[in-house]
């Protein structure tokens with residue numbers, strides 16, 4: 498005898514907002530655990546394993562954790578790591594947005610490295626009855642090191658599932674009009690605060706080894722397209738803005754020009770101010786708050802420049818949430834949704850199945 502699991506109701510939908518992740522605490526031990534997980538990912542460091550393992554465990558994990566912990570401590574919020582605080586806020590507001598628009602979607606958030614893990618949140622969505630899951634990568638530009646790595650984790654979780662949910666994925670939105678408009682809104686608000694666009698605008702994206710561009714990763718092109726579309730949306734004159742890549746790591750050649758170099762040149766040219774936006778980060782984090790707003794400001798000043806005026810990430814701003822909400826809505830379109838079954842309904846369903854002779 499066949500057993501119907503859903504009693505004819507369309508299945509529930511879950512949304513998992515994914516970002517990179519942060520250590521659990523701004524302390525050497527926690528940062529070492531986080532970096533060990535992060536830098537062991539073959540999507541992030543593509544150096545052959547035995548060699549990389551020796552470098553990672555022999556050098557990097559002995560020296561970097563203490564230095565990075567001090568940097569994390571300088572940006573840590575009372576609620577925790579900025580990236581997690583902002584991602585959690587985004588997930589809550591996304592839940593409100595989708596609720597209001599009549600979708601019955603359960604929203605959760607997860608981190609690729611550290612906590613809450615992708616597997617734990619997929620488990621939670623499944624336990625709540627989600628049979629369809631939209632995996633929402635918060636990374637605006639696709640990169641194998643980020644978007645593909647999240648999918649590797651999702652696939653690892655799927656492999657352990659008997660009854661797999663249906664999946665949809667957002668793996669980039671670098672040229673989505675709602676995202677570009679949100680960035681433009683953020684720059685305009687900044688100019689309003691600062692009294693107008695007197696300064697050159699640097700659009701700083703996280704770097705990658707240059708090799709990955711030649712291997713076919715679209716990341717570099719996505720960054721440039723985002724930058725061009727933002728410049729067009731704001732009608733920025735040619736020469737008033739430029740793209741740069743930050744966060745260099747290791748000895749290989751990285752995408753250029755580096756943000757450090759660009760800020761040094763602008764400082765040497767005696768600019769009184771420079772505006773910096775980091776469009777590749779959906780939320781503020783160590784790489785924006787410490788590396789750009791603090792270290793970058795020092796670099797610019799030391800080279801002879803004035804003030805670096807950092808433009809915050811979209812975070813949970815109204816314009817940013819409109820972008821995330823619109824993206825989610827568009828990707829959920831046509832997917833049947835329904836009220837989530839409560840625990841009692843699921844238990845009753847199971848009892849009925851057992852009564853019908855399902856094996857215990």
Ligand SMILES: C=CC1=C(C)c2cc3[nH]c(cc4nc(cc5[nH]c(cc1n2)c(C)c5CCC(=O)O)C(CCC(=O)O)=C4C)c(C)c3C=C
Pocket residue numbers: 517518519520532541542561565578580636640642643703704705706716744746747777778781782783784
């Ligand atoms: C080989 C090393 C790295 C690659 C490749 C890389 C790609 C990459 N990273 C982001 C986004 C973030 N990175 C963050 C921190 C961070 N990144 C690296 C190294 C590589 N990233 C390290 C070692 C660290 C940790 C801090 C440190 O020790 O310097 C963060 C911030 C996390 C936080 O907790 O705030 C983000 C976000 C992207 C988008 C990307 C490729 C496109």
Ligand SMILES: [Fe+2]
Pocket residue numbers: 703744
């Ligand atoms: Fe990084």
Ligand SMILES: [Fe+2]
Pocket residue numbers: 744783784788
């Ligand atoms: Fe950094």
